[in-house]
Amino acid sequence: MAAGRPARRAPGGQRRAVPARIADARFAIDEIERRAAAGGAWARVRLGAIGFSGHSFGARLTQALAGERPTRARRAERLGATAEPRIRAFIAFSPGFNERDGLDDTTLAQRFGAITRPFLAMTGTADDAMLVGDASNAARRAVYRGLPPGQRAQLVLDGADHASFGGGTGLSGEGRLGRRSERAVALEAQHRALIAAISSDWWRWQLLGDANAAARLRAPAGPAAGDLWEQG
Numbered sequence: 001m002a003a004g005r006p007a008r009r010a011p012g013g014q015r016r017a018v019p020a021r022i023a024d025a026r027f028a029i030d031e032i033e034r035r036a037a038a039g040g041a042w043a044r045v046r047l048g049a050i051g052f053s054g055h056s057f058g059a060r061l062t063q064a065l066a067g068e069r070p071t072r073a074r075r076a077e078r079l080g081a082t083a084e085p086r087i088r089a090f091i092a093f094s095p096g097f098n099e100r101d102g103l104d105d106t107t108l109a110q111r112f113g114a115i116t117r118p119f120l121a122m123t124g125t126a127d128d129a130m131l132v133g134d135a136s137n138a139a140r141r142a143v144y145r146g147l148p149p150g151q152r153a154q155l156v157l158d159g160a161d162h163a164s165f166g167g168g169t170g171l172s173g174e175g176r177l178g179r180r181s182e183r184a185v186a187l188e189a190q191h192r193a194l195i196a197a198i199s200s201d202w203w204r205w206q207l208l209g210d211a212n213a214a215a216r217l218r219a220p221a222g223p224a225a226g227d228l229w230e231q232g
Contacts, residue, residue, distance in 0.1 A: 096135020
C-alpha cells in the first residue's frame with residue numbers, strides 16, 4: 001500500500017483500501033496539520049477554515065469528500081464512508097454523476113442528502129458529457145437539486161462549456177474533446193470574471209465569516225440575463 005494511503009476495516013474484518021483520490025486528499029490535510037503543529041510559517045494556517053474544490057473528476061472527488069452516497073449498493077459498500085469532516089466548505093466546478101443512476105428527486109436526495117456543509121456547484125448550459133458514461137448537463141445541474149436546503153448554492157452560466165470552469169482556453173469550433181463552441185470562447189472573459197468573484201466571496205463567507213461577502217452573494221453583480229444564481 002502506498003505511503004500515506006490508509007485502509008479501513010470492511011465487514012468481516014478484512015482491510016479495504018480507500019480509493020487513491022480520497023486517500024490523497026486526506027493525506028494532504030494530514031500533512032497540513034503535521035506542518036502546522038511543527039510551528040514556523042505553517043502555524044499560521046487556519047485548520048478550522050479548510051475548503052476543498054475541484055473541476056470535472058475533481059468535482060466528483062469534492063462531492064465524495066462532502067458526503068455523497070452512491071445509489072448503487074455494491075459501489076456504496078465498496079467505498080464506505082467518504083466524507084472528510086475536517087473540510088468546512090466545498091466548491092464543485094462542473095459537478096455530476098452518471099445520469100443512468102437516476103435524476104428523480106428521491107434518488108437525488110439519497111445521493112446528496114447527507115451533504116450538510118456549505119456546497120457551491122458551478123456549471124453551464126453547454127457543460128455536457130465529455131466521455132462515454134460521464135455526467136450529462138442534466139446530471140450536472142441536478143446536483144444542486146439533491147442537496148439539502150440551507151447551505152447550498154448554484155451558478156449556471158449561459159453558454160459556458162466544460163472548459164469554462166477548468167481553465168481551458170483557445171480552441172474554437174464545435175466538438176467535445178479539446179474544441180469549444182464559438183459562444184463559450186466569446187464569453188470566456190466574462191464567465192471567468194464572474195466565476196472568480198463568486199468563488200472568492202464563497203470562500204470569504206464560508207471560511208472566514210465575512211459578512212460583506214455573504215451580502216454580495218445574496219444578489220451577485222455580473223450575471224447576464226440568461227445566467228442562473230440560486231442559493232438556500
